[in-house]
Amino acid sequence: MIKEKRNKGFVANLVIGLIFLLIAVAYLVFNYYNTDSNRIKSNNILYNGQATAAENGSNLVIDIYGIDYEPIADIDGHNTVLWLVAFRDGYVALEAKEDDKTIAQLIKKGDSLADNPEQLAVTYYNANYSSKEQIQNYSASLKGIMEEIADPSSDLSQNFIYDNYVSLSHLQNDRQTSYIVGAIFGGLGLFFIVTAFFTKRRVNRAYDELYQQYPELNGNIASLATESSFHDDSLQIVVYKHHLISYYQGLSLMNLDEIVQLYHHILTVRRSFIAVSRQSTLIGLKDNDKKQYRVPIKNIGKKTDDQLQATFNYLHEHFPHIQLGK
Incomplete structure (x- = not known):
């Protein structure tokens, strides 16, 4: 039986669009809570050298007390470099891009970081584990590098952390990915919402045109099936x-x-x-x-x-x- 259904297609597209928008918002909020330095620090997820209590590949906050002006190593296949940074109890390598703006700001602050450390949200990697995201053969490589740039008896060599490192580039990639995914789902949501209203307008216009052409069908559209x-x-x-x-x-x-x-x-x-x-x-x-x-x-x-x-x-x-x- 043929019935007048002016909202056919409108509700379905509208619901789908709202679902995609909710997914986009949820994804962005989830990423924010996983990468925001203040939220991470409020949960006491802090970098503390070898005593760091964090899972491999998880996000945490490190307090930067100093940074070298030049990177100490290039990372093959990552398009990143390692920066030597000081934290409260020693030194550790920070992975980032060579032209990273955050690194440039840290270098600009120079010695003032010792009295006013900068909080930085990063991703933590334990060198005893292995994953495709982290640097391979990290500990052995860094020991060779440190032997070239620092005396074995120096404070730097004695307090450098070889068993783990932190990555700014990986966290930034996660943020960028979340923005892209959020934009895709948000775009799909807007597309279906616009489609819903476009469909409603098209259908209503079709009904109006039909009844204008054939007034006898107005209120009796079911007769199309028989007449x-x-x-x-x-x-x-x-x-x-x-x-x-x-x-x-x-x-x-x-x-x-x-x-x-x-x-x-x-x-x-x-x-x-x-x-x-x-x-x-x-x-x-x-x-x-x-x-x-x-x-x-x-x-x-x-x-x-x-x-x-x-x-x-x-x-x-x-x-x-x-x-x-x-």
Whole structure:
């Protein structure tokens, strides 16, 4: 039975859009709570040299009491370098990009960091573990580097932490990824919300046009199923007087007297060479008009073209001026 459904498609798109927006907000909030230095420090997740109580790859806060002016090593495959930084009880390597703005600000503060240490949210890595994100053979490599830049009996060599290091670049990459993911989900949310209102406007305009053309259908649209000259319930289309009408996904109509060409278009979405969805549309062209007039119809799979043949036969007989097919 054909019913008036002015909100068909509107609610579904609106709900999907709001869900995507909620996912975007939740993802950004989750990332904020995992990377914000004040929140991390409030949970007492602090860097404390070898006594650091943190899981490998987790985020924590380090108080920077000093930083060398030049990086001490380049990291192959990471596009990063190691900076020598002082924390409360010693020295540790900080991974970051060579041109990182945060590092530049720390260097600019110079000796003032000793009295006013800078809090920095970073990712903690234990050299006794191994993961694809962290530096390989870290301890052995750093011992060789330190032997070249510092005397073994110096305070730097004696208090340098070889068993772990911290990474600013990894935390910043996580933040950037969260912004990108948040933007993607937020964009999808806005797309579906805009689509919802566009669909509502299109459907309402179609109903208004239908009732203006055929006032007898106003309040009695169910009669389309019985009084139309052609009806295909499988594809959810009817031909009523001079209009092709689809009640699939709301309401769409096309004035057949104005159409000079009509053809079936299928949009197929594939994943790994497997068709996961097909969308069918009847596309009409007017004489000397480059605009395409689209009427969506229900796709019933591979048999859609065969099922549509009866519609085309009817149109060929009753509207011979229309060229059917491309």
